[in-house]
Amino acid sequence: MKLADKMYSLGTETAFDVLAEVVKLQEQGKNIISFAIGEPDFDSPENIKQAGIEAIKNNHTHYNPSAGLLEVRKALAKYIERTRGIEVSPLEVVITPGAKPIIFYGLLATINPGDEVIYPNPGFPIYESMINYVGGVAVPLALREEKEFSFRPEELETKINAKTKMIILNSPHNPTGGMLSTEDLQQIARIAIENDLWVMADEVYSRIIYDQAFESIISIPGMKERTILIEGMSKTYAMTGWRIGYGVAPEIVVNAIARLCTNSISCTATFTQLAALEAVTGPQEDTTKMVQEFKERKDLIVKGLNEIEGISCLNPKGAFYVYPNVTKACQNKGFKNAKELQEFLLHESGVAVLPQTSFGMRNEGETEEYIRLSFATSKENIIEGLKRIKKGLERNE
Template structure:
């Protein structure tokens, strides 16, 4: 019988552009801790851990002899500077598991093609699990992945620049809505505005209530609690908006949202 894992959340802080506090992370590590899980760039916030953050996390991992699992599915969709993987830090290659895939960078959402990078011993064990749970990826999807990797990468840069333009449209519009504040995301294709005041203005207790109201008005967003329970002491209310759609649809949705918030 295996042990039951107990996840311990490290809150993402709006004041730190939705990065966690590494000093606080160190207080969460105990003699029962086995693994640190990272997601950067992040869904749902669009936050990105800095190289300095990752160096500190690696120090903790080495000091406490921990594995790190890092979800890097949005690593090519980044707007400020270069992407940094914790696996590139000295001493981390053998204790890091990288998860990545094709759905974001190569717009292959729904094709379910991904991969892991880890040491050979763990890879052999993982292969046994995957072979018996998924068998294999369908043939045409494998050929699509080969074409994505071996073809020109120019379109990736073009896609990221388009996402940057959409991000700027969304952030600017949200910052001009009553009761809304919004940090500028550094990666992925989401924004995570603070709608605490907007909820109060409309008589809603939670962002979930606001989300339901917006949905009935024709705007589909997600509340913060769609991504897990609130952390202890967390009082603010947030929505997640995706800008993985056309500029026309983005502007239409933002106009409807503004009308609802300022009615």
Template sequence: MPARATRMDAVGTETAFEVLAQVKRLGATGRKVYNFAIGEPDFDTPDSIKQAGIAAIRENHTHYSPSAGIAPLREAIARHAGRLRGLSLSPDEVVVTPGAKPIIYYTLLACVDPGDEVIYPNPGFPIYESAIRLAGAVPVPVYLREERGFAFDPAELAERITDRTRLVILNSPHNPTGGVLGADVLSEVARLAIEHDLWVLSDEIYSRIVFDRPFSSIASLPGMRERTVILDGFSKTYAMTGWRLGYGIMPVPIAEAVARLVTNVESCTATFTQMAGVAALEGSQEPVREMVAEFAARRDLVVGLLNEVPGVRVGVPAGAFYVFPNVTEACRRVGAPDARTFASRLLEEAGVAVLARTAFGTPAPDEDQQFVRLSYAASREQLREGILRMRRWVERGGRA
């Protein structure tokens, strides 16, 4: 068989899906497994959205559509996304894609040349680094540290900027920590972006899932709209992960370039899925409010329960549906050398699935603490029972 292309060596993966396969394997043996590893709302897509999708199929919205997306959806996105961010947006600035991930790749292809440097958060969504490398660019991490509440550090960002830096990736609310960037951090990042003439890719996929403060976008700051690509979508807000419906908001010349990339790769996003997206935006937002309120209650529950586990400490995240506890002492208690071993044994021995910090990038050279990510996209009962299992496992020194 001929050798595969060497570029595949740069393509990473999402450990969450690998752990999901392990969860299913254990479940097939009859074991009860509590899965806190996958980043997916456990709610069903609201009925009104499902009915809109079904109606669209019945009405034969099953043909090609414009590569940038159908006009009704782009108009709805411009209205609703603009209202959330205090911006007056044009549909011409919107490109619809099958899921939000393509916006990461297409932004890099449209804005970054091979050899350029791209700064990204670490820990962070693992596809950032994978996409940067696949685009032929150089990934440059800014490390998010516990003592700063895992906030993006503008001082470290300034140190990382060189004459080869082309783009900065932000993610707020943040995966995996649940952190939300404050106005002071956003303002300083904006200042640096303008000073050094940089693009910003702002991943705002969790923009509607915030608890303690209003959502803020860097694109709303003076001088930033013309250099920012906003990534957002329907998967998290409307529990539509399997529908594959996302979008980017960007300056028109970049939107035209990204639409051309869509033409080359997938032609368009499924038309009936886009019709469901219109219904999601234009219909009642009460299901979203109810989901976010439930996530807030679960957050408080999980933080309290985890801080009762020996050797575990965690702060209170401000958004998304993740917690990122420090398990350094818990690792010592169970005889695990690192969080990866801790997570693997926790699954095999206690039936609780979490993700190690290494699933979100290589730690900083001076990072000597161990972390795991838990998703609280699970029922309160499951969260109580799963974390109780974790607590008992740690208390027993890791014995099953």
């Protein structure tokens, strides 16, 4: 017996492979400091938990419309209106179990076999995986360290041809923490409009920003009609396990995604939607405190990494990741690439990080080496982890 051919085009998140290895080592009694998984290490706010509990107690445990509860869609539409400065109808909102299904369903709804989709590289690995799975052609667009992990608009234009159907954006960005500038967004919008392209804007880290205001491409005139915006509760409200996210898109796309929900999941759990309603309409102090803590951790880890021989690290503008350049560290230790460095740090230093290959193929002509560290962990762990990395990389052989 064999699987369908399509399954062999499906990728994965190698972060979970590293997590499995970390767990195995911990079971063997080894102490591992993990910077591998991108998940807030905070509990969901109490008011949100209580809303979910009350929803269950009040028997909100039945089916609901595939696109989501109308009262929740209304609240999410108002939230996007406030944060993006555009008018949004509840009929332009669709709720799914997590934000990730919007990637999958959004591509299924808009991409035909052979259509080309441009995506950021390095990037969240599910973009490339899902493009390939739906039969599209994945076209990587290099993010450049010299551009603070943005890309050159003129390089984007060279990727456009008659087969191009969509551009995927992620700002703030995983794995680099970079953000697209106003100028970048305006150039992308111009290119999308001139070439009649869809834009999928993954903005799940929109509230986790540090030194500049968040801007969305959907706010630019002419872009709402062609944008599939991805948002969710996992990062902003530390609700990863609740599995609750949503998309904002033209009604034709929302209706298609709702049909896909009907055919796959029926609907998103009612009580998690009501918890999400409390998240966006209730007090925001917990999120504010969480982001402030992330900022302090960011400053701590960036400073510490830049003090380690062979490592240089840009200051991320959003999300909770750093993406340091470790080219010299690899050369100093005789490693061929960041993957060998990652394995050394895990097994010799007791520190889990992810190599750049966890986030896509090497860009053409690229010679630099990078690793990603998530600072969604305690300051104590950051200090100890940096100490171990420094000792491992700077000790004499």
